[in-house]
Amino acid sequence: xxxxxxxxxxxxxxxxxxxxxxxxxxxxxxxxxxxxxxxxxxxxxxxxxxxxxxxxxxxxxxxxxxxxxxxxxxxxxxxxxxxxxxxxxxxxxxxxxxxxxxxxxxxxxxxxxxxxxxxxxxxxxxxxxxxxxxxxxxxxxxxxxxxxxxxxxxxxxxxxxxxxxxxxxxxxxxxxxxxxxxxxxxxxxxxxxxxxxxxxxxxxxxxxxxxxxxxxxxxxxxxxxxxxxxxxxxxxxxxxxxxxxxxxxxxxxxxxxxxxxxxxxxxxxxxxxxxxxxxxxxxxxxxxxxxxxxxxxxxxxxxxxxxxxxxxxxxxxxxxxxxxx
Amino acid sequence: xxxxxxxxxxxxxxxxxxxxxxxxxxxxxxxxxxxxxxxxxxxxxxxxxxxxxxxxxxxxxxxxxxxxxxxxxxxxxxxxxxxxxxxxxxxxxxxxxxxxxxxxxxxxxxxxxxxxxxxxxxxxxxxxxxxxxxxxxxxxxxxxxxxxxxxxxxxxxxxxxxxxxxxxxxxxxxxxxxxxxxxxxxxxxxxxxxxxxxxxxxxxxxxxxxxxxxxxxxxxxxxxxxxxxxxxxxxxxxxxxxxxxxxxxxxxxxxxxxxxxxxxxxxxxxxxxxxxxxxxxxxxxxxxxxxxxxx
Amino acid sequence: xxxxxxxxxxxxxxxxxxxxxxxxxxxxxxxxxxxxxxxxxxxxxxxxxxxxxxxxxxxxxxxxxxxxxxxxxxxxxxxxxxxxxxxxxxxxxxxxxxxxxxxxxxxxxxxxxxxxxxxxxxxxxxxxxxxxxxxxxxxxxxxxxxxxxxxxxxxxxxxxxxxxxxxxxxxxxxxxxxxxxxxxxxxxxxxxxxxxxxxxxxxxxxxxxxxxxxx
Numbered sequence: 001x002x003x004x005x006x007x008x009x010x011x012x013x014x015x016x017x018x019x020x021x022x023x024x025x026x027x028x029x030x031x032x033x034x035x036x037x038x039x040x041x042x043x044x045x046x047x048x049x050x051x052x053x054x055x056x057x058x059x060x061x062x063x064x065x066x067x068x069x070x071x072x073x074x075x076x077x078x079x080x081x082x083x084x085x086x087x088x089x090x091x092x093x094x095x096x097x098x099x100x101x102x103x104x105x106x107x108x109x110x111x112x113x114x115x116x117x118x119x120x121x122x123x124x125x126x127x128x129x130x131x132x133x134x135x136x137x138x139x140x141x142x143x144x145x146x147x148x149x150x151x152x153x154x155x156x157x158x159x160x161x162x163x164x165x166x167x168x169x170x171x172x173x174x175x176x177x178x179x180x181x182x183x184x185x186x187x188x189x190x191x192x193x194x195x196x197x198x199x200x201x202x203x204x205x206x207x208x209x210x211x212x213x214x215x216x217x218x219x220x221x222x223x224x225x226x227x228x229x230x231x232x233x234x235x236x237x238x239x240x241x242x243x244x245x246x247x248x249x250x251x252x253x254x255x256x257x258x259x260x261x262x263x264x265x266x267x268x269x270x271x272x273x274x275x276x277x278x279x280x281x282x283x284x285x286x287x288x289x290x291x292x293x294x295x296x297x298x299x300x301x302x303x304x305x306x307x308x309x310x311x312x313x314x315x316x317x318x319x320x321x322x323x324x325x
Numbered sequence: 326x327x328x329x330x331x332x333x334x335x336x337x338x339x340x341x342x343x344x345x346x347x348x349x350x351x352x353x354x355x356x357x358x359x360x361x362x363x364x365x366x367x368x369x370x371x372x373x374x375x376x377x378x379x380x381x382x383x384x385x386x387x388x389x390x391x392x393x394x395x396x397x398x399x400x401x402x403x404x405x406x407x408x409x410x411x412x413x414x415x416x417x418x419x420x421x422x423x424x425x426x427x428x429x430x431x432x433x434x435x436x437x438x439x440x441x442x443x444x445x446x447x448x449x450x451x452x453x454x455x456x457x458x459x460x461x462x463x464x465x466x467x468x469x470x471x472x473x474x475x476x477x478x479x480x481x482x483x484x485x486x487x488x489x490x491x492x493x494x495x496x497x498x499x500x501x502x503x504x505x506x507x508x509x510x511x512x513x514x515x516x517x518x519x520x521x522x523x524x525x526x527x528x529x530x531x532x533x534x535x536x537x538x539x540x541x542x543x544x545x546x547x548x549x550x551x552x553x554x555x556x557x558x559x560x561x562x563x564x565x566x567x568x569x570x571x572x573x574x575x576x577x578x579x580x581x582x583x584x585x586x587x588x589x590x591x592x593x594x595x596x597x598x599x600x601x602x603x604x605x606x607x608x609x610x611x612x613x614x615x616x617x618x619x620x
Numbered sequence: 621x622x623x624x625x626x627x628x629x630x631x632x633x634x635x636x637x638x639x640x641x642x643x644x645x646x647x648x649x650x651x652x653x654x655x656x657x658x659x660x661x662x663x664x665x666x667x668x669x670x671x672x673x674x675x676x677x678x679x680x681x682x683x684x685x686x687x688x689x690x691x692x693x694x695x696x697x698x699x700x701x702x703x704x705x706x707x708x709x710x711x712x713x714x715x716x717x718x719x720x721x722x723x724x725x726x727x728x729x730x731x732x733x734x735x736x737x738x739x740x741x742x743x744x745x746x747x748x749x750x751x752x753x754x755x756x757x758x759x760x761x762x763x764x765x766x767x768x769x770x771x772x773x774x775x776x777x778x779x780x781x782x783x784x785x786x787x788x789x790x791x792x793x794x795x796x797x798x799x800x801x802x803x804x805x806x807x808x809x810x811x812x813x814x815x816x817x818x819x820x821x822x823x824x825x826x827x828x829x830x831x832x833x834x835x
Contacts, residue, residue, distance in 0.1 A: 017389055017392065017393050017396070066540075066550060067549075067550055067553055069553075073553075073554065074550055074554070075554065076378075076383065076384055076387035076388075076547070076550060076551045076554055076555075077381060077383035077384065077387070078383070079387065079390075112460075112540050112542075114448070114449070114460075114539060114540050116449050116453075116796070116797070116802055117449055117452050117453065117802075120452050120453060121452075124452075124455075124457050126457065126459075139800075182793065183793065183796070183797040187797070188797060188798075191798070200704075200784040201784050201790075202782075202783075202784060203537070203538070203549065203782070204549060204553055206552070206553035206556075206558070207553075207558075207688075207692060210558060210692055210696070211692075214695075214696035215701075216696075216704070233556075336740075338745075339663075339745060339746060342745065342746075343663045343664055343746070346664045346667070347664045347665055347666055347667075350664055350666040350667050350670070351666040354666055354670055361698060364697065364698050364699050365697050365698065367699075368696075368697045368699070370697050433818065433821075434814070436817075436821075437775075437813060437814045437817035437818050437821070438775070438810050438813055438814065438817075439774075439775035439776070439777075439778040439789065439813055440775070441775075441778040441779060441781070441789060442778060442789055442792070442806060442809050442810050442813060443810070445789075445793075445806055446803075446806045446807070446810065449796075449802045449806065450802050450803040450806040450807070451803075453801075453802040453803045454803050527680070530682075531680075531681070531682040531683070532682070533682075534682035534684045534685055535682075535684060537684065545682065545684055545685055545688075548685075549688070552692075558688075558692050558693055559689075559692070559693030559694065559697055562685060562688055562689040562692070562693045563689065563693065565685060566681045566685050566686070566689055569680060569681050569682055569685060570676075570677055570680045570681055573680035573681075574676060574680050577680065
């Protein structure tokens, strides 16, 4: 009958979707590309502290990136996020839950936090911490606090191997097209330091890289940690200019004024620096992409916080929710 | 799909012309296609390495879950829009100006905004002022607001297309205005609008792809992530496009079939829904048709 | 709102960019869509097949997917070099053209069969019948859907932001990141679009009424 013709693709699709959905529920999350750190015993924490709350909750929610190779990238085959930021987050998590970083399973949950709302999700408590190539700066310290830094990156420029005209940020003059990711810190810095250049903004860095290889842009600029990964994957066609023009210390974003939690994270960072776990985490992620391992990890900055965050602005939110709710 | 209206009984000269044109057209089309295939091949786009990820079930599962998210967002938004759209339609048809005005403002406001901007607002703007919603919820919210404005107009057309005899009979039996509306008019109008709703569902499914700007893991975003991970963006996007086309084409066919069946059943008052880009104009069309019928 | 006043120039610049994109794509889409509609009703099977394939594939793909597929996937690998702007125009035209094609085809089908028969009995060839008899009459029915397609295009032009072509939405995003006021900047963009779409909607309605009276 005629009805069966359009019914068939719909049935086929439904079966495929059910197959995909069902098997994903049975998956016990496997951990890929990680380091097995030394097994930690499950500690107990002072009641009222963030660590105790996380322990009681049974899982820690971490904001990270899903599209940055080597730092935070989702592997489609395993549906797990992999990278240096991920490993750091896991090493912190085992200090709360005990056990092995590769064994955390559902005790750690990664969600993708868009750059424009990273501070907001920390303030709202949607995530417990953010480990996402999160550069420490004073403006952000107004709203949240940073533990770390755990890595010192810097903004740099990537060009085609045979390019001789671009030698640094000062070469980004009018007529030059530079690519970066929409609304990211590096994009903002290009606008600041090279306002005459034409800035092209995409959603992912690999789109920038593709445009560079296709000749549609002259340069790609972002943190050298990300660029080095691309260069290592494509050594015959790409190169790094190699003149860092900004410092990008990566920190772990936590709630402002939560000094107990921040000290806890900083303590754990110093611990993994000393134990070699930090180095192992780096080598198994960024290192594998060809990024040279730094000789020493950066010293954590235990600055004095600006104090607990002001009460969340509920007035506008309440007004908004009551009119739409 | 149907035989061309202008081409019955071509004379011998036209038949010859048509045959020549056929051959010429076929040659051009095949030639262009061959050129494209050749160029892609030269760039290595048919290499096994780029297509190998798609021989692994894991990759398909990754994309299919993205498709599932797309369907969930669209389904949820459609369900909510049906409810809100009905309210808007009834609001616009109300006798009292105080009730009509907000409905009109709502519809004109959300019809005039690009959905891209609306989703951006729900995902980043609302969160910025303290509203705590997830990315997925923001996507559904944006889709619902936009879609209910359109469905509101569609329902209004459906209600207006009903024979006036229905409402008159309802009043004659003693029902009040709102009771007549809810018990007699809306159910019948709703049945007439089913092809339009299915057609709008297709648009909705396409619009969920805008979720990628707020990083919702629907099909487009997932194909982006896959393309980046495997360094095969062309293949990833092409496969995603294929999945969209299959789903939407099937639904469009369903909508068309339902529309034809409707036309057979309700000879007067069938509202053309397929081929109309912005379904919101059907409301204006119905109004014009009614004005013409009465005036 | 302060943010709009402070960045007024940027908003206006974005609106101009969007208007240019819309007008250009609409003009091209009109041509493309009419031609494709002609293909779809023609007695030449390969043309019918090509037209149908084009409409069904492009119409059922989200515009966002078409943008990335074309710019990152097809264009570099097919060896053509378009500028970003023209690539955006190309995709908008291709997408909008499908809707124009459907509207024109509906218009053609709405013209009484007798017209085509009369044309043919006069000895006109298919292209002549189509071009001189059918199309002029079909266009009257087509005005209203074209109007709504135009307004939809104003909104769809926002999607060229995906390939970083300057337009109103991109201007708004830039303002948002510069000022860190996402809420205000996006509201500003929304209002700016309303300034474009509401008058356009009124103008389209006026044109439709003019055309309807003549009938």
